[in-house]
Each structure stands twice: as C-alpha cells, then as structure tokens.
Amino acid sequence: MMEEEEWSEEQQRFSYLQRLKAAVHYTVGCLCEEVASDKDMQFSKQTIAAISEVTFGQCENFAKDLEMFARHAKRSTINTEDVKLLARRSHSLLKYITEKNEDIAQLNLEKKAKKKKKLEDENRNSVESAEAGVEESEN
Amino acid sequence: MAYNFSPDSEPTTRTLLRQVLDTAVPRTPRRARSTRSGAQRDLLETPSSRRQRSQTKMTARRRSHTATSVDRLARVQASGHLEEQTPRTLLKNIILTAPESSIVMPEAVVKLVPSPQVVQPSRRKSSRGSLELQLPELEPPTTLAPGLLAPGRRKQRLRLSEFQQGMDWGHLSQEPRENADASSLTSSLNLTFAMPLQPQSVKRPGLARRPPTRRVVDVGTFLQDLRDTSLTVAPPDTVLEDTQPFSQPLAGHSPSVHHSLPCPSPSGAKEVEGAASRRTRSSGPGLQNSCPGKPAQLLARKMEEVEAIAMGLPNTSSVSGEDGIEPLQNGVGEEAEESMEESMSVREVEKAAEEQGSARAEEPEGHTEVAAAAGSLGAIEAKEPEGSSEDEDTSGRLASPELPPSTPEFLRTRRLQFPEPAPPPSTAVLPSELPKHLSARIPPRPRIPGSRPRQDPNKAGLNHYAKLFSFYAKMPMEKKAEEMVEKCLDKYFQHLCNDLEVFAAHAGRKTVRPEDLELLLRRQGLVTDQVSLHVLVERHLPLEYRQLLIPCAFSGNSVFPSQ
Numbered sequence: 001m002m003e004e005e006e007w008s009e010e011q012q013r014f015s016y017l018q019r020l021k022a023a024v025h026y027t028v029g030c031l032c033e034e035v036a037s038d039k040d041m042q043f044s045k046q047t048i049a050a051i052s053e054v055t056f057g058q059c060e061n062f063a064k065d066l067e068m069f070a071r072h073a074k075r076s077t078i079n080t081e082d083v084k085l086l087a088r089r090s091h092s093l094l095k096y097i098t099e100k101n102e103d104i105a106q107l108n109l110e111k112k113a114k115k116k117k118k119l120e121d122e123n124r125n126s127v128e129s130a131e132a133g134v135e136e137s138e139n
Numbered sequence: 140m141a142y143n144f145s146p147d148s149e150p151t152t153r154t155l156l157r158q159v160l161d162t163a164v165p166r167t168p169r170r171a172r173s174t175r176s177g178a179q180r181d182l183l184e185t186p187s188s189r190r191q192r193s194q195t196k197m198t199a200r201r202r203s204h205t206a207t208s209v210d211r212l213a214r215v216q217a218s219g220h221l222e223e224q225t226p227r228t229l230l231k232n233i234i235l236t237a238p239e240s241s242i243v244m245p246e247a248v249v250k251l252v253p254s255p256q257v258v259q260p261s262r263r264k265s266s267r268g269s270l271e272l273q274l275p276e277l278e279p280p281t282t283l284a285p286g287l288l289a290p291g292r293r294k295q296r297l298r299l300s301e302f303q304q305g306m307d308w309g310h311l312s313q314e315p316r317e318n319a320d321a322s323s324l325t326s327s328l329n330l331t332f333a334m335p336l337q338p339q340s341v342k343r344p345g346l347a348r349r350p351p352t353r354r355v356v357d358v359g360t361f362l363q364d365l366r367d368t369s370l371t372v373a374p375p376d377t378v379l380e381d382t383q384p385f386s387q388p389l390a391g392h393s394p395s396v397h398h399s400l401p402c403p404s405p406s407g408a409k410e411v412e413g414a415a416s417r418r419t420r421s422s423g424p425g426l427q428n429s430c431p432g433k434p435a436q437l438l439a440r441k442m443e444e445v446e447a448i449a450m451g452l453p454n455t456s457s458v459s460g461e462d463g464i465e466p467l468q469n470g471v472g473e474e475a476e477e478s479m480e481e482s483m484s485v486r487e488v489e490k491a492a493e494e495q496g497s498a499r500a501e502e503p504e505g506h507t508e509v510a511a512a513a514g515s516l517g518a519i520e521a522k523e524p525e526g527s528s529e530d531e532d533t534s535g536r537l538a539s540p541e542l543p544p545s546t547p548e549f550l551r552t553r554r555l556q557f558p559e560p561a562p563p564p565s566t567a568v569l570p571s572e573l574p575k576h577l578s579a580r581i582p583p584r585p586r587i588p589g590s591r592p593r594q595d596p597n598k599a600g601l602n603h604y605a606k607l608f609s610f611y612a613k614m615p616m617e618k619k620a621e622e623m624v625e626k627c628l629d630k631y632f633q634h635l636c637n638d639l640e641v642f643a644a645h646a647g648r649k650t651v652r653p654e655d656l657e658l659l660l661r662r663q664g665l666v667t668d669q670v671s672l673h674v675l676v677e678r679h680l681p682l683e684y685r686q687l688l689i690p691c692a693f694s695g696n697s698v699f700p701s702q
Contacts, residue, residue: 065662068658068661068662069645069658072642072645072646072654072655072658073645073646073647074646081645082645085641085642085645088641
C-alpha cells in the first residue's frame with residue numbers, strides 16, 4: 001500500500017514536471033517565433049526543444065542556488081539580493097537586474113510615500129474635522 | 140660389571156661416557172637377558188649374540204679382530220650390550236662413531252677427527268683389559284673414517300677451488316692468509332684441535348660474508364684529471380673567496396653554452412664550457428670525463444670531503460661503470476646534502492658538478508615521469524634525477540622559481556620561495572641548486588638582468604601549478620599550452636576568490652568563513668545532499684587538517700575547534 005502511494009505520488013510529480021516542461025517549451029517556442037520574425041531566420045523544432053530543456057535545467061539550478069543563498073544569509077525568504085548574487089556572472093544581466101531592482105525600489109518608495117501622505121492627510125483631515133466639529137460644538 | 144678396564148691415559152669425555160654406559164645397568168625390555176650374570180649371559184647369548192652380531196656391521200669387523208678366548212667373554216658381553224638396540228646402545232654407537240666436530244667449527248676439523256679416532260683406539264688397544272671397549276671403538280672409526288675422510292677431502296677440495304676463485308677476484312688481502320691456512324691444513328695432520336681458521340678463510344657459502352665489492356679508484360685517471368683541471372681552471376681559491384658576481388670572462392662564455400648547465404663559480408663555468416665542448420664531441424660514455432674536472436678540483440682542495448663523498452665521486456673519476464652512475468650520483472646527491480653544512484661553496488660547486496654529471500647522464504628518465512613531459516628541454520631532463528635526489532634540500536639551498544618542467548623542482552620552489560631572478564626557460568636551469576648567498580652574489584649568467592619583472596607577478600605562483608598539470612598530463616606539453624593553463628588557472632582563482640568575497644558580503648560579514656567555502660563547493664557540485672563538506676575533508680585533506688576543520692570532542696567536554 002505504501003509503495004503504491006509512493007508510486008502514485010511519483011507519478012503525480014512526474015506528470016507535474018511534464019506539464020511544467022511543456023509550459024516552458026511553449027513559452028520558448030513563442031519567444032523563438034518572435035526572434036525569428038525579427039531576424040528573419042527560422043528556428044528548427046530541435047533547436048526549440050533543446051533550448052527549452054536547457055532552460056528548464058537552468059531554472060532548477062537557479063532555484064537551488066537561490067535557496068542556498070537565502071539560507072546562507074540566514075533568511076527564509078529569497079530576496080532580490082540573492083537574485084543579484086545569482087546573476088553576478090553575467091555583467092549585462094547583472095546590470096539589468098540591478099536597474100530593475102532600483103526601479104522597483106523606487107516605486108516602492110514612492111508608494112510608501114504616497115501612502116504616508118495619504119495617511120497623514122487623512123489624519124489631518126480627521127483632526128481638522130474633529131476640531132471643526134469641536135469648534136462647531138463649542139460654537 | 141665383570142670387566143674392569145683401566146682408564147685411558149687421557150680420560151676424555153668420550154671414554155667417561157663409555158664407562159658410564161658400560162657400568163650402569165641398562166634398563167631395557169630385554170633386561171632379563173642383560174642383567175643376568177655374565178656367565179649365564181655368555182652361555183645363553185652366545186648363539187644369539189652371534190646371530191645379532193651378524194646383523195651389525197661391527198660384528199663382522201669384530202670377528203676379524205678377535206683373537207684370544209679371553210677377550211671373547213668380554214667381547215660377548217660388550218657386544219651383548221651393543222646387540223640390544225636400546226637407546227643406550229644407540230647412543231653409545233653414536234658417541235663412538237660420530238665425528239668430533241661441532242657445527243661452529245669448520246669442516247677443516249672433520250678431517251682431523253678420524254685420525255684421532257684412529258689413534259685413540261690404537262692407544263687403547265695397548266692398554267690392558269680394555270680390548271672389549273676398543274673393539275667397538277676401532278671399528279666405527281675404521282669403517283667410518285674413510286667415509287669421513289672423503290667428505291673432508293671433498294670439502295677441502297672445495298675450499299681450494301674457492302681459494303682460487305678468491306684469487307681471481309683480486310681480493311688480495313685475504314689470499315695470502317687463505318693460502319697459508321690451506322697449506323697448513325694439508326701439510327699437517329697434527330692432532331691439534333687448533334682454533335678454526337680465520338673467518339675470512341671459511342668458505343662456507345652460506346655463512347661466509349662476501350667482501351664488499353668496492354670499485355677500485357683508478358688512481359691514474361684520477362691524477363690525470365687532477366692535472367687536467369689544474370691546468371685549465373683558475374686557482375682554486377677564487378671559488379671560495381671570490382665574492383664578485385660572475386667575473387668578466389664568464390659573461391663571454393655564457394652565450395656559447397646554449398644547453399649549458401651553468402655552474403655558479405667562474406672556474407666552474409669554464410669547466411662547464413670545456414666540458415660542454417667535450418661533451419658535444421664525445422658521446423654519452425664520454426660524459427664522465429668532463430665531470431671529474433670540477434669535482435676533482437675540489438677534491439684537490441679538500442680531501443676530507445673526498446672521503447665523505449668518495450662513494451659517489453669514483454663515478455666521476457672512473458670512466459667505467461656508467462651503469463652505476465645514476466645510483467651513485469643520487470648517492471652523491473644525498474651525501475652531499477648530508478654533509479652540506481661543512482662548506483657551502485664547495486658544496487655548491489660539487490652540486491653543480493653533480494648536476495652536470497646528472498644532466499649528462501643518459502638514464503635520468505628512470506627517475507621521474509616528468510622527464511617525458513619535459514620534451515622540449517632535453518638537456519634539462521637530465522636534471523630530474525638530480526632534482527629528485529636533491530629534493531630534500533634544506534632551506535639553505537636556493538631553488539630558483541624558474542625551473543624545468545619537472546615535479547621535484549617546483550616542489551623545491553615552493554619550499555624555498557626565493558624570488559630569485561630565474562633564467563629564461565630556454566637557458567639552463569641548473570642554478571636552482573645554488574645556495575642562497577651564492578646566487579645572491581652571482582646573478583645567473585645566461586639571465587638578462589631584470590628579466591624577472593617581465594613576468595606577471597600575479598602569475599608567479601602559478602608556475603608550479605602549471606608544472607603539476609604537465610606532470611599529470613603524462614605527455615609532453617608545449618610552452619604555450621603551459622601558459623594557457625596558467626592563464627586559465629589565474630582566471631579560475633580570481634573567480635573563486637571573488638565568489639568567496641561576495642558570499643561573505645552576502646552574509647553581512649567581512650571575513651570569509653568555512654560556510655562560504657561550503658557554499659562555494661555546493662555551487663561547484665562537490666558538496667551535495669549525499670556528500671557533505673566533512674566527507675570531502677576526510678577524503679582529500681591530510682589528517683592534520685581534518686582535526687582542525689571537523690569538530691571533535693576531547694576530554695573534559697571540550698570541543699576543538701570550538702564552535
């Protein structure tokens with residue numbers, strides 16, 4: 001019984017993997033089509049299959065590395081720092097990621113600022129209204 | 140017992156034992172017969188004893204001896220003793236018949252034994268009333284004496300032949316003694332149980348010690364070499380007292396020696412050139428001739444070291460025995476190392492000479508595989524046996540970082556780590572053996588001053604890694620390939636250290652810790668979920684590091700290294 005359960009679990013995992021691989025394959029195919037239309041060059045099926053396999057393997061590696069890095073920094077959540085560490089080998093990629101990271105950071109800051117402002121305004125409003133109310137009442 | 144015999148003139152152990160045997164009552168299964176009174180026994184045993192007599196050898200002989208009836212009785216009694224095959228009787232027979240020779244004493248005495256045996260019975264014969272005892276004594280010696288004599292003679296013959304062999308060997312010191320002994324043996328049958336021969340003359344193949352085969356130093360050639368070197372070489376003192384870097388004439392010579400094996404001293408260099416020129420002319424066997432010049436010169440100066448290194452140096456002085464060159468040179472190398480403290484300068488030159496010799500020797504490959512690897516530097520290949528033999532150089536020795544691609548040499552560089560300007564690889568490499576002070580004084584001749592800074596200081600340490608690579612490649616490697624290997628190693632190590640730095644920073648630290656290394660190894664795929672870091676440490680690192688890295692509990696609840 002246990003073996004059957006394990007086997008079925010494995011089967012499930014396997015089918016899950018297959019679905020993921022299929023998804024990756026599809027995405028890679030779409031991207032290749034875009035590049036092909038751009039460069040006016042055809043991609044053979046084998047190429048797409050190879051690229052998708054490599055991508056899948058690299059995704060696995062990335063995930064493991066990210067987990068390692070996070071654990072190394074004694075965190076339980078993967079951070080942008082981990083991602084940056086992962087991408088350090090490729091300069092352009094690293095640059096891109098850092099830029100993106102900065103943008104995101106800025107956005108976050110802005111959002112936070114807005115939120116703070118809103119809160120403050122609300123507070124002020126409430127205070128003012130409260131005061132107004134008080135004044136009115138006093139009057 | 141009935142018969143009482145007068146003791147012999149010389150109461151030897153033999154006779155005493157015999158008396159004991161005769162007087163004591165033999166306790167045998169056939170006691171009934173033996174303990175009976177003599178008369179009874181005689182009556183009863185006569186026929187039986189006669190029968191038994193026929194069985195033993197002695198009976199026949201005894202019959203021949205017997206003459207008187209008086210003796211008969213005693214004889215019967217005596218024979219009666221012997222006829223019974225008891226341990227006692229057997230022992231008696233053994234005592235009577237066995238030669239008086241010991242294991243320790245050489246066979247030389249064996250020959251003499253029968254003679255005394257023969258003599259004694261004759262003596263005993265004369266004594267009264269001891270005939271019965273004599274009879275058994277007589278016969279064994281007479282019967283066995285020829286047998287004994289024969290092997291003795293045979294052994295003696297063997298010895299003579301061995302003497303002749305010894306003569307042929309030329310180990311003359313022993314010969315006269317041996318001859319004298321042999322002559323003394325053959326000539327005298329004196330019953331002097333003198334001391335056995337001198338141990339040297341004992342030619343027992345198993346026990347004899349073969350004298351060490353020392354190669355005779357050919358004095359003639361030795362002196363010849365001395366004379367040759369004294370003519371060509373500058374006065375010996377210059378080597379010792381010359382504190383200048385290479386003197387002028389040397390610079391002119393150096394370029395001429397393309398495959399030169401540079402010697403540190405000017406005189407040595409001259410020798411090298413002369414030797415090199417000679418070498419180019421002469422074939423391999425002639426190499427040895429060039430060698431001795433240098434060491435011979437040194438010998439002239441310091442005879443004491445000659446003795447110390449006499450073992451190895453005969454290889455240089457004697458033209459023959461080239462097959463022994465290699466081990467001898469190694470021996471020289473080792474010996475030179477041992478007595479290194481005596482005089483550095485002399486040692487250097489000698490070493491250089493050895494290097495020359497080894498370089499010129501044609502069987503260096505037997506030592507290291509790198510010889511095969513260093514295909515390009517043919518002349519330097521020969522250095523390897525040299526290098527391997529001198530691998531145990533003490534710190535006093537200098538090894539230039541620039542070395543032929545051979546393992547022992549890069550080991551030497553690592554150990555010594557003296558950033559001495561190294562000659563370009565194309566030129567000779569031997570100065571690696573130069574001691575520090577000498578090389579400090581004398582920049583290696585073929586080197587262009589300032590060539591060292593040309594090399595990338597960052598890559599300096601990777602030299603020996605590249606050589607290790609070429610060693611394990613088991614194939615000859617081009618210089619370009621080695622350079623590429625160096626570059627790759629450089630990049631690799633740079634990446635490695637960058638990663639370590641980043642990992643440390645990632646964890647908010649400024650110091651690299653083992654955790655960072657574990658992460659690195661994990662990324663490399665060496666550390667997996669199945670294989671942990673400790674497993675790798677145990678597998679690959681020496682034991683001393685293991686206890687530094689893997690926490691272990693010690694006594695008193697203390698853990699080292701402390702977590």
